[in-house]
Structure formats: structure tokens, C-alpha cells
Amino acid sequence: MKTKKIIYGILLLIPLCLPQVIDNQYYIQGVFCRIIIYAMLVASLDLIVGYIGDVSIGHAGFFAIGAYTVGILTATQDLNSDSTMSWFPHLSFFSALPIGILLTAIAGFVLGFPALRLSGPYLAVVTIAYGMLIYTFINEQEAFTNGTKGISLEPLQVFGIKCSGSNFLYVVYPFLVLVMFVVRNLTKSYWGRAFEAIKYSEVAASMCGISKSYYKIWAFVISAGIAGLAGGFFSQLDAYVAPNTFSYNFSVEFLIALIVGGVQSILGNILGASVMVIFPDLFSNFNDYRLIIFGLSLLMVLFFMPKGLAGFVNLVKKRFATKQDSHHAEALSKKAAEVVLFDYTNAKENHTAVQITDLTMRFGGLVAVNELNMSIKKGTVHGLIGPNGSGKSTTVNLLTGIYAPAGGAVSLFGQSIAGQSTYKRAKLGIARTFQNLQLFSDMTALQNVMVGMHNSFQANLAAVCFNLPNAQREEKRAEARAFAWLQFVGLQESAFTEAKNLSYGQARLLEIARALASNPALLLLDEPAAGLTAGEIEKINVLIRKIKDSGVSVLLIEHHMDMVMAVSDEVTVLDFGKKIAEGTPAQIQNNPAVITAYLGTHETSFH
Amino acid sequence: MEQFIQLLIGGIAQGMIYALVAFGYNITFSTSRSFNFSHGNFLMLGGVVGLILYINNQIPFLAMVLAVVLVGLLMGLILYKTSIEPSLKSKSNYAWILATLAFGIILKNMVEVFWSTDDFRFDSPLGNAPIRVMDVGVLPQEILIIVVALCIVVAVESFKKYTIFGKAIVAVSEDKNTASLMGINQQFVILFSFLLSSVIACLAGILVAPITMVGATMGTVLGVKAYAVSIIGGLESGYGVLLGGLIIGLSEAFTARYISTGYKDAPGFLILILVLLFLPSGIFGKTVIKKV
């Protein structure tokens, strides 16, 4: 491992030798540096588009704020003698750059708020509007920006050494490595998993304790910050900034670059940026037909490489990945042997895990849950059954805070949880599975479980971004623990399989493992056996008993009566949102009201 | 006062142009959850074809309109077959965005290479002399734009409301599967919506041509502004585009006159952001409750 790191370290240094090998400013500064700067911007866009899943067509705006902040702060009067600018702070490049990043990050923070409520084409148009507003502001604030005429800058010098031309590479390249290092660490950490979890399923993410607002806004702040950094360097590329560069079209081009390169991939970001820079020159021999050919190539990429250029490369890479995974699994299983599961601290001395009082929920005129009273005893399995549409799932959604009740109260271990948002209830010890699977489909089984462990992570953002030892240790511990959970449900063989490639039965088990990983005191299982074979159902029965024996209280919603009857200590039956029966499984099976609800008419009427 | 009315009429005309283009997004989004990001370039093509036939080759106006409709149908079909259908099948969420953008790049540059990069005058069939009432001048074409835009929106909305095929379109936008249980071919409905949207774009091209002039870049800005307009009104609300168009058109006209010409676009975009903060699906949009 160590030697590998050294080899890679040396490889990373190679681009710095390029100016010696290719002594040509065009390739080094005109092409390579440009790719580097654009790649940073594409990577920042990737955080939003690839990881968060929102389309932004306004990143040119962030880029502009970075470029202009550095431009204004470093400009000299000499080069802008005929300008309308009245303020020349004459800062050095490297003191202006952090200010640019900061201002851009603030702009990202502002855009984060609409992003919480909007999605798809609605959010996309807001990003366009946002970019246009930034553009207009820069264009009009002539006293600061010299308006449309732009700002000419001195060639970059650091400690008196000329850093323009090919030397510019020495300045920007380390930052590319830094940005990619940070983006990689971030996206591979619990932060990145939180981003992706929100993208696949906001509800499932919040049930894992992830606050959508917090992570989404941070994603916009970080993305904007990186765009600002890239913009700062861009101002030095041609040592000239003018507003018309940062147009709507520029944002669109970066979006194209990202999709063509392939989302969620650093390689994709770099390839996309390269396409953007190299393509026009590559095709310049086609002269006026150049853009037609460009458009056709885009369509080709789309149809033959739907995951972009990087997706294509990854297909090749995957063939080598299997062996590594098995090594990794071996190492993890050794560590997992020492893990103690079920060490939760949430359970308090109380005989009632959940107390539901007069709970009511209405949808329009429909009363989905009607003055429900019910309690779940600590350490028991409580079945909740009823015909379709009787209000079972609504009850679960009320318990988890996805819906706000019209009336009534819910308390958890004697403590009221009314008004708490879903992710906070998750922190208090509620976990659930979903009737319609809500797995994070492009993540591996192991990663899915690690999302479930979200609340156990403590490393701060800086530690995560720079992969500091505490973050590394934490990640490794979490990995081992997640592996132990997979072993618990019997999925250790599939630890590195993407969730979407699991069989249905495995996926059901994975949902249970993910829910357990948050160390819940109360586990809500919403139809865990739906669609499973008899053998698979038996596995789940065994699991539920094991979970119960460990002291976790379970609320089980299920249609497979064999299963409900086999594992429940107590069963509540709902019909039309009302409790129609409650008791032991045997009592329920012979309850006439239950039979009517299920089979239509009272059985005895035919005898 | 005359100034005010003059601005009002100009703003309304501009707004109706936006609304008509926006309507094209609206039609396809409701049936397919996707739209043509290069809609503005379809408008441009309509304008260019109209110019070549009507101005350069002097064919009768109505014959030209018919030809433009045919071009719209053809382009809609090509777009659907090369970009939309494959993208809707592909698993990527971004495929349709990239595909329609690429299609637009190709279209625009074909026009530049094989026709011209220049902007050309398109004489209004109603003449270029403004009608003057009091001190307010109105171009006949502006009145035509307002009338035709309203007519097209009302006609299409009525078509959706009163004809059986129109109702089928509404049914597909509401629930594809159930619609197909009624015997409605949803693929055909989606294709139809793209054809209709393309035809409207091409017609809009000849309609706005006397005001905007005709050239390869005539649709770009319109396309983006109209996107904003369709969102303000609510992407799934037909008549919403009219209100959205008025909001943007009038805010531009009055900002330019009474605040600053440089900030002309800003209030429209601010309104857009504010509207969406409070009404995330636009003014007339339906908010869908997602069931877990």
C-alpha cells in the first residue's frame, strides 16, 4: 500500500514536467491549463448534478463571481486607465483568491434555499435566472467592474516569479489536484453518501438521520466555492475578464461537458473539460461545418455511451475490480468479527416503547387514520394488519414524521415526539424499511448500510475533505461495522454489489440491515415479506426474532398472515383507519370483525 | 399617459411572443415530462423558411404558412425520432436535455452554413406602417401577434377540452397507463405533442419575424425567456403561459423605461424566483403529493 502511494505520488508530479517535454505555450497554457480550470468547474457542477441530482444551468454565475472578485481586487490602474473603475485595492492574487471563494460560497448558500423546495425543470430555470442576475449585476456595476468593457489584469507573478504562459501550469495544477482530492474525499465519505441518499430518496435519507436542508445547502456552498476558485484562476488565464464570457451559453456548455464526460466521476470531469477545450481546435479543419460535427458527436456519445466517456472507461475498469473486492471483503470480515452489534443506548427503562393516543390523519375528505390508540411494548414484536387502504402505511408515516397528524399524540419511550422532523426522529431511535424499496440504487450494499449509520459519524467537514486520520479511522470502523450488519442479515457475499443488482429478497434484507445500522430502539417494518418466496420469508422470520431478542421493539406491517401470526406478540387490526381488534395472534384469527374485514362477509352467514 | 399605453401594448405584444414560444414547452412537458431545449431554434427555422419562400421567392402568404407548418411537422418528427424517443428509453435523466441541445446546435449551424449568418428583414403582410391612435403607435403585426398567440393557445386548449383526441392528450398527461387502457396510444400522443409543439414554434417564427428580423440567432434568447415564462405560469397549465408571458413582457417594458434599461431583465427573473419560492409548481401548477 505504501509503495503504491509513493508511485502514485510520483505519477501525480509528472504533469508538472510537461512544460519541459512540450515546450509550447499553446499546449501547456492554452490547452492544458484551460482544461484544468474547466475541469474544476465541471467537478463543482458534478456535485450538484451528479451527486445531489439537480440540474444547474447557472454555474457560469458562480464562475463569474470568482473571476471578478479576483479581477477587481488585483487590477491595476495602469492597465485599466480608461476604465470607470474607482476602486483598486491592489491585492495580490493569492490574497484575493480566498475572498473570491468566500463570496462565491455565499452566493451558493443563497441558491441553496430555492433548491430545497424545487426540483427538475423548475430548479433549472431558477439557476438560469440566478446566473442571469449575476451577469446583469456585473454588467451594470461599472464603478466596480468596468461594466461590459471588462478588466485587464497584469500577468500573474508569485514572489516576483513570472507565472503566466507555460509557468501558469505550476500554479493551477496543484489546485486541480487539491480540488479533485477534496471532491474525491468528500464524495466518498459519509457526506457524499448523504448527498447521494438525498438524490435517490429524500424520505429514506431522512429516515437515516440525514437532514436534507443541511446537506443540500452545504453541497451548493461547496460547489459554488470550487466554482469560485476555478473562476479566480480563469481571470488569470487570458489576464482579462469581461461579463459576456459568463453567459447562459457558457453554463450550458459546462452542463454538456459534464454529461459527455460522465457524472460522478473525476475522470469524467476531466474528460468533459478536455472535450470542451480540445474539440473546437480538433475540428477546426472542418471550418464552418465544425459545430454541426460537434452536435452530431454529442448525439453519438449520448446513444453509444449513455454514461458518458468515463462510464465507458469504467466498464473496462470493472473487469479488474472483482479481485480487489474479495481482498477487501476478507479484511473487513476479520475486523467485523470484533464488532458488537446492538449496543444501542436509546432504550430507556420504560415498558412502553411507543404510545399512540387519538392519532388522526385526513387527506382531503378522507379520514385515513381515525382516533387511533395503540401502544407497543418494549422489546416486543407488534403486528399491524388490515386490508388495503386501512391506514397502516399512513400510521407508519405519522410515526416517522413524514406526515403531520391532524390530531392526537405520539410519544417514544415516554417522550413526546410531536412536531419533530423525520431525521430528528431517526436520531431519537426510530428506523424503518419501506413497502416500496427505497434503496440507494447505485451505491453498494455496504454503502447503503453505511448511510444507515449516518448519525454515528462525527468527523467534521474539514477532516472529511482532507481525509484526516480521524476521518479515516472513523470510516474504517464504520465499514467494518456495516459489514457486520451485512453478516447479520446474511448479505456479506454481496457487500460490494450495487443495490440495484441485488435480487429482490436480498434488497429486502438490505433495507433491514440499513435500518438496524442506525441503532434503533424502534424498528418499523413495512411489508418486509412482500414479493418474497417462502424460504426468504422464513429467513426474515428468523431475523425478526433475533432482532426482538436483542431488545429492539418492532412494529411489523405485513400481509403474510403466517408470518404475522408466527412472530408477533400482539396484533392490532385496522379497517378504514379505525382499530377494529387487538390481541394475541390466536385471538385475532378468530375475531369475527377481522374475518369480515378481510374476506368480505361474515363467514357464518354461509354456514 | 400615451407613453404608458405605448409601453403597455409593447409589453403585451412581447409577452404574447414569449407565451407562444413557452406554450411549446408546455405541450410536450405535460405528455412526456421533457421538452425541446432548442425550441428557439425551431422558431428560427420557421422564420428562415418563411423568409425564403415568402420574401425571397414571393410565394403567396397562405401557401408559405402551409409550407412552414409542414416544415414544423417534419422537424418535430425528426426531433422525436432522433432525440426524444431514444432519450425517453435511456435510463439517464439528462439524456433528453443533451439530445435536444445537440439537435439545436446542429440545426442552428446548418442554417448558418447552408443559408446565411446575417439578419434579414421580413415585411409584415399587414404592412410596416404603425396604426396611430391618439399619440400611440401600434404596429399591425403587434396586434396580429397578440391575436394569433391568444388564438393558438385558446385553440389548442379548446382542442384538448372539446375533442376526443384532445381529451386523450389530457388523459395521457394525467395517467399514461390508464390512458392506454382506454385504447389511447400514448407513444403517438407524445409524438403528436412534439409535432404540435414544433409546428407552433415554426409558426411563431414567421409571426415574430417582422418584429425580430430573421436570422440564425433569432430564437436563442426567446427560447430561454420563454422557458422562464412557461415555468412562472406552471409547466402543466396551458393558460398559465399567457399570464407568465404578460408578467415577463410587462416587467421588461416598464423596468426599461422607469428603472434602468440595463436592468431590464432583472425584475422578471426576480419575480420568477419569488413565485417559485412560494408556489413551487408555478402559479397555476398542481402540487403533487408524493406517496411513500
Place this chain on the structure above:
Amino acid sequence: MKKNVLAKLMGVALIIVTVATSFRPSAGDPIKVGVYGPFSGGSAPMGLSMRNGVRLAVSEINAAGGVMGRKIELVERDDEAKNERGGQIMQELLFKEEVSAILGPINTGVADASTKYSNEKKVPQIINVAAGAKVNDLFATTPDNYIFRIAANDYVQSEMIVREALQKRKFKKPALLCDDTNYGQGGRAKMEAALAKRKITPTSVGKFKLKDTDMTAQLQEAKAAGADVLLVYGIGPELAAIANNLEKIGWKVPMIGGWTLSMSNFINNAGKNGNGATMPQTFIENGVVNGKAAKFLAAYKATYKEKNIPVAVAAAQGYDSVYLLKMAIEQAGSTDGPKVKAALENFKKGYTGVTGTYKKPFSATDHEAIHETNVMMGVVKDGIVVPPIK
């Protein structure tokens, strides 16, 4: 763990090296001259007319045996009117194609983003359209200045516009209306300065964006401020929108503005509403007097089959820029940058071109070929630009 990033970076590096080695600069007989400008997009009519002018001159020169027996080879690049493309293209032309001289561009922003590269590499560049680009201003920071221009710059134009409006036609209350590009706003600033010199402030200063078609608001503002003349700076299509909107709101006010009022897309699109628009011109297609210009016009129309040159000024300046370069190379006896620059600064022979006769177009301190004496005012009359009625 870092290997993914690393492998990827290496891959990119490799690609670049391969690309780099596959494009060896071709050494050989022809003299390579770079031409860049917008050949697609909204500014393309200017770029294409300029390129046509340049191509015409080059084909004439090559047909006549070239320069010092060497043919001229053009390397054409489309900058799409994007500043950042300009910077990249200029580096490509200079360092990859290793051209001996550069002609263009059209857009002021593109020029300001890219001219520093020719200065650094000491390759002469003749700007043949961009009126707002810095040329003589560059002496302040780059005493060894390789940038020349054959186009009426904003100072010249503004001064002539203002003089025409205030002195010749005795207007008192000018209103300014300029587009929000580099070009328009540069003109706006220079016109304001020229007015200030005469102790006049404009009654209103309006702005419009490219592709704007409704100028009612801006014109109403100017009208309300009591303006008696409109000084405009923009390009053809939007200027035509101004003329048409004037007609719409029923305000008869004369328009005086930059040379772009002679673009065919202004004249055609404004129609009769464009009549009377007055602008400084280096070349008037319909007022051609000297033989060279007549020959140029005939050749241009024969070669490109165009009824009217879309942007005649750009074509003429493009044409002349090639001949100026040719003469300088011949005088220097070399394509060596500094030598050509020296020759440009000190022409032994005068040059009679399409845009006029230059005894000594440039000097060591003045890289502007065109001064007020080379420029005349043109007036739009029924679809063509004519010299002013004497």
C-alpha cells in the same frame, strides 16, 4: 487509494501529448498568416465579410506570385465572438501554427483578451475591424507594441459623430443609445467624453442588449428628456430596431452613429426608416471613386456572388490589412516579427488601398492607420450608403 485520480490524470496527459505530437507545425515555403473572427453566431456577418476581403486579397497576391516568391497561407479560426476562445485561438495560431502575422478580430472583447499573446511572441497583428480594442493605449504597458489597426477607432468615430451632430448640424440636446457590448459601451464612453469636451451632457443615456427588438422604453426616455438627436452605437440588427421603433412611436429624430450603421442588415431591416442615418465610413461602396476600390468591388462581387457586401467596411479593411502586411514583409525582406513591425512603423512607399491612400499609415508611436482625415461621413439613402451631399 489515490490511484483512480492518478490514473485518470495520466490518461489525460497522454492524450495531450499525442495530440501535441500529431500536429507538427509544417515548415515550408508559404507564409502563414492567422485570421480570426466570428464566423458563426450573431457577429458572423462582420467576420465573414472581413474574411472574404482577406481571402480575396490573398488569392490576388498568390496569383501574382506571392510575397517575395512565397505564397500566403491563411490559417482561419472561428472565435465565435467569445473572449476565452480568442485567447485560446491566439495561442494556437502563435505557438502551434507559428504564423508570421495575425489579422483580426472583430469583437473588442476578443481582441482585449488575446492581443497580449501577439505582443509577447512579437508577432505583428493588424486589427481590421474591432474599433474599441486597445491599440495605442497598449504603449503605456507594452512599449514594444505589435498591435496595429486599420479601422476607425472609437475616438475617431466618436469625435466625428459629435462634431457632425453639434457643429455641423447644430443640434443641442443629444441622447445616447448604445448596446451593452464592449463595442457599444466603449463608444458610449468616448462619445460622452467628446461631448464633455464641448461642455454638453447627454439628455439621456440608454442601453440595449443584442437581439433586443423592442426599444420603445429607451426611445421614450430619450424623447421625454427632450432630445433632438440620437447618437447610437451598436450593430446592424438592433440599430434597425431603433429606427423602426422610432417610426412606431412617431418620433422623427435624426440618428447619427458608429460605422455599423452602414451594415447591410441595418439598411435592409430599417428600410425607409433608416434613411438619413449618418455614420463615419472608411469605405463607401456606392461612393467609390478611386480605381483600386472599384477593382476590389468588382472582384469581390464576382468571387462571392453577393449583390451587396453584407459589411462592406469590414471587407474593405480586411482586404487592405493583407496588402499592408504584404508591403511590410517585402520591405523588411523577412517574416521576422520585429523586422515586419519596424517596416509597418516606417513605410518607405505609400499605399493606396480600398479605404484610401496612406502615405505613412503607421509610425513608431501611432499604430492607427485611420485618422479623421481618412474618414468621411456616409448617409443612408434608399437602401444604400452615399457620400454626404456636398
Place this chain on the structure above:
Amino acid sequence: MKVLEIKDLVVNYGKVTALKGISLDVHEGELVAVIGSNGAGKTTTMNTISGLLSAASGDVLLHGKSISKIPAHAVAALGISHVPEGRKVFASMSVKDNLLLGAYLRVRKGEKKQVMSDIDHIYTIFPRLKERQNQQSGTLSGGEQQMLALGRALVSKPKLLLLDEPSMGLAPVIIDEVFKLIESIKQRGDMTIFLVEQLAYRALEVANRAYVVEQGRISLTGTGKELITNPDVRKAYLGAGKS
């Protein structure tokens, strides 16, 4: 004569095998019910017949001809009308428009007049729909929506009527009404009916024959009367229990 025949039908829902080889047949003029608890595969069967889902293997035959590769809208054109689970009325459209869409294919064929009188006939069966004919159907009560869904299917004059869980989410009184109606449609005798229902006894009361599905397989079959008294039916729903 067999109207509908299903042979060894296997259907995968993504990775779930929802149907694991189902065979059944429906004869002309019969009312055949499929009963079973939730998640047993009833709706999947229905959706595969009408072409909303495609089969992994096996076949669906209508009058002896395979329809398993035909898209839903074309299946509808063959005279199959499917009242989907959860009613699925077009909520934003009026009651009248919903009925009209039910007869979409007939209207396109130019039978508009005939359709209008058929709609009037539907109104005589469901007077409440007539009262609300211009109301948005999303604002109807659950029972009214079920009536509408039934009416919408009837105006297409199907040869085969597929009813998917007509009782779902309805109050018992309304369920009575719905089943009375199904009974009367059956009595008319011009339609073959294939009914999927969770409320077993309700379905068995009206059915000529029935199949019980459990976990994607048919576990029992017989006439409606036979199955009503069969204790295994109850087991299929409430489980064997510990007792």
C-alpha cells in the same frame, strides 16, 4: 368457448417474480374471480392481460390468439376493458369526459352519437353520475369514482371486462352496491367478466368459478359455491396460525 386463456404465465416486476406460472381460463359469458390476499399476484395478472406488463414467459390468449406481445392500447381495441385497481379516474377531467374517454376508440370510429346515448344509459344505471356529470371527477367520493370507473369501462362495450379490486377502500355499504351492480352486469349476459378481488366471500358469491392465488401461484380452484365453504380459503388469508 374460451374467451381468455392464460398459460404458464411468469411475470417479473424488476427483480421480483410476481407470477410464478399461472394458468387459468375464462369461458364465454362466465364471471371468473381470482381471489387471494394482498401481494399474491392478482393485479399483476390483470395488468399482464391488458398489456401494461409484459410476460417473461407463458402466454395470454384471447379467443385463441396470443395477445401477450401487444401493447395496452391495442389490447383495448380487441374488446378488453380493464377497470384498474384504485379506480384511476382522470381526476382533473369531468365525469362526462371520463365516460367519453372510456369510449375513446368508439368515438374515433365515428360512433359518437351511439356513445352519447350509451352514456345516457350509464346515467340511468348511476343516477349520481348524471347529477355530477360536469364535476371534476377527482372531487367524487370513492364509491362514486368506482361507479365512474365501471361506467367508463362499460361504454366501451367490451367483450371481456376486467375488474381489479372493485371493493378497495370502499365502505361496506358501498361495496354492497358495487357487487349488486356486478351481479346485474353478469345477469345481462352480454359480457364475460374476469374479477380480481381481495374480499373473497364477496367475489365468490357472484362468481361462477374462482381461482385462489397465493404468492404468485394458483393454490385452489373450483366453483364459487365450493370455495365459499372451503376452510383453506380462510387460511390463505389469515394464515394457518400457531394453533
